[in-house]
Amino acid sequence: MFRAILELIVTIVIAMAARAILASVMKGFSNASRAGFDQRGPDPSAKSAPKERVSVAGELHKDPVCGTYVAESTSYKRGAGRETFYYCSEACKDKHAVTARS
Numbered sequence: 001m002f003r004a005i006l007e008l009i010v011t012i013v014i015a016m017a018a019r020a021i022l023a024s025v026m027k028g029f030s031n032a033s034r035a036g037f038d039q040r041g042p043d044p045s046a047k048s049a050p051k052e053r054v055s056v057a058g059e060l061h062k063d064p065v066c067g068t069y070v071a072e073s074t075s076y077k078r079g080a081g082r083e084t085f086y087y088c089s090e091a092c093k094d095k096h097a098v099t100a101r102s
């Protein structure tokens, strides 16, 4: 019984010693690598980069002239009856207006 306790204590001491050695080694290792990182400064890519803004401008509508998808917030749009057409450019708007009339 006593021997078992002794073995347990020895095991714990060895484990603690091993951990202490490992920790000091790791600490020195991380300090060395941290010094290298500090020279580069904080990683700019780690900061929250702006995510995709597809849905921010509202729904996408297909330009009937060239087929480009344009945001609902575009200034190139034209209401035709119940429908509203969205264009990628003034040129497409004019072109569609001409073809719609003819």
Ligand SMILES: [Zn+2]
Binding pocket: 063, 065, 066, 067, 068, 087, 088, 089, 092
């Ligand atoms: Zn277009």
